[in-house]
Amino acid sequence: MSRRWLIFAIAAQLLVLAWMGAEREWIFRTGHVAHLRTAPIDPRDLFRGDFVRLRYDVNSVRREHLDAAMAPPGRERKRHEVVYTRLQPAGEGVYEAAGTSLARPAEGLFLRGRTEDSWRMGWRGGGHFLVKYGIEQLFVEQGAGLAIEKRRGTRDALQVPMEVEVAIARSGTAVIRGYRWSRLGMKLEVLRRPAPRNRNAPSPGPEQPRSPKLRVTLANASDAQLSVADAGEHCAFQLVTVDWAAQAYAPASQACAGEQPAARSIALAPGETYSAELDLSEPRWHVLAGGKPVEIGALPGLIQFRIEYRTPAAAPVQSSLWRGRMASQAFNASGVID
């Protein structure tokens, strides 16, 4: 073939690379910047080196967040279907999912993603489904992945969420720009486990608690002064049923919801902590099962929960106040932390 074809083939190689890079660079420079909260883990890729696999809160879309076109029960959806997740600010510059639709939103900030296959795919199960947005891998220098995982914290220690900075194009395509660490860290401890379950044993009497007692600790993970707020009997903390069981076992009552007790501010120096002990056998933490309020200890063992800290709406206005929501690790009614 002629030299012209050869130059054409070489130019094609250069253009493919340029196109790949240029699109992302354009979004990197001009996209709307937002932070998404994530939990990192650390594998390695042969061709691209170490990377941190990111699992964002927005990856898991609950059924109640679907638009009407996606929601009909029993309707089978295709794998890798394009969906759009609308984002809304949730404090501290972090964004959370406000809803997911098949149609591209006319306005506002949104991410374009594709549905993932999963063993607990919510289309059939009615709970949640997974969406990938193409920003689930953060490539780092060899060895740095483990350092990130260490900074995030282990199962039994204080955990500090990573907040990934993304640039989002009008099309919903997102590019990772960098990351930061949340100013607030959280630790979950089990103070009391219920007696192990045994099918043949008689069910425990009313005096014996069937649910665990927990200690939730909030820590200032930043280098500056930070405030958190709490109200009444730890009304800033809520019980949340995880993903697929969320609809079946909703909280029976959020005891502090209607009272609006006065919120108090707690100033935390760097490294300082604030703890709350929560006995989940108390009626405040009961959930609805078949329309009746029950202890979480009465539910099947595979159902998981989280404790969520939410800055009270009536919290005093302070520049150092941490605003937003932060969820603990998942745990089950036997007090086993995920």
Added chain:
Amino acid sequence: MSKHLDWLKRELVQWRAEGLVDEPLAQRILARYPAATERNWGRIIFSSIGAVLVGLGVILFFAYNWQALPKAAKLALVFGGLALAHGSALAVARRPDGARGLVEGLHVLGTMLFGAGIWLVAQIYHIDEHYPNAFLVWSAGALAMAWAMPSIVQALLALCLVTFWAGVELFDFHSAVHGAPLLVVLGVLPLAWWRRSPVLLFFTLAVLFVVTAFAAGALQAKAVMPLLYLMGAASLIAGAAAPATPFPDAGGPLRFLGLTVVLGCSYLLSFKDLAGMLRKVDFSSPGLALYFGAAGLALAGALALLARGRLAQVDAYRRWQLVLLAVALAIVLIATFRFDRGAGLPTAVAFNLIALGFAALLILEGSAQRRARLVAVGCLLFAMIAIGRYADLFTSLLVRSAVFVAVGVTLFLVGNFYARSRRRAQEAQP
């Protein structure tokens, strides 16, 4: 060819010295065997391997993801490297001596840097897309170069990448990649034909067998064996017909690959458990129907080619091979279309006999034509069958010892038969 020519030149010097031939006669003899203007394959191969290794080194360097190196510097390095490698190759190609090996090597380095660039851009922008697609894009870049140059080495690189693509799709994502066989058939096979390259044809067919097996296996595992048998038979028959085509050198690779697949499948089907897996394939998937249809068409085409051109010239041994192949193919196809349940034992018995028949025919053909390699393949197949049955049929040590004695005696007789055939042939020469 040059090896024989060197030998002839050395001999002619000796013959002139002994007065057997004079100078004009020596020159006339030499003129009958002109030196072929061959490429410097040694230089091409070494510079290409060197380029691939340098490219892999660059990929691993970027994989380290040195944070001290700014994004712009990394991009400049890979874009500049790619342009420099291809640009240098274009410049060297303009030199009067051409330096074909160096040109090939530099272009291969450019294509390797193209692949490094794909991974680097994905790394810099943390792109989490379906990563096997990177192999597809990379192979398309290599294939474009293979056609534009034209270059066998770039085509081989493209084949490697297509195999990677289909492999990771199957093993990491359990996906059937129908694009891979299509890319090989439409993208590489015509290049092998155009360049009349037996080397490229060999690797193209080998990759075609592999990626088709991957794609069919992802749809239905039991479809792989009959499909490979059909493709192997088509290749074997096309190999017999190739000498009458404009690409006579295609016969070697076609026959070698066809025979390898047919003998391999026949041997595997001689085991009862594997033979039991040979049963009705569900053709409700259009992909599988298409693969079997295409393989059937290839078989029909090869048969038509053989019938038109060379059937009369096919020797008795190969005719018997074709008969045996027809019987085996009939069993495989009947099972694939009719058997709801696998008939393990009868199928295994039939394929034991078929494999033994192939072994005997290879030994006879090799002995008659004094081709030790064929005899060796026949003996190897025979020994493998005997060892296979030794393992799964006989438990008595007495019978097992008899099997070894029988195999040993048979191989001894084969050796004797081959030596006698060779001596007779030498005596028959004038």
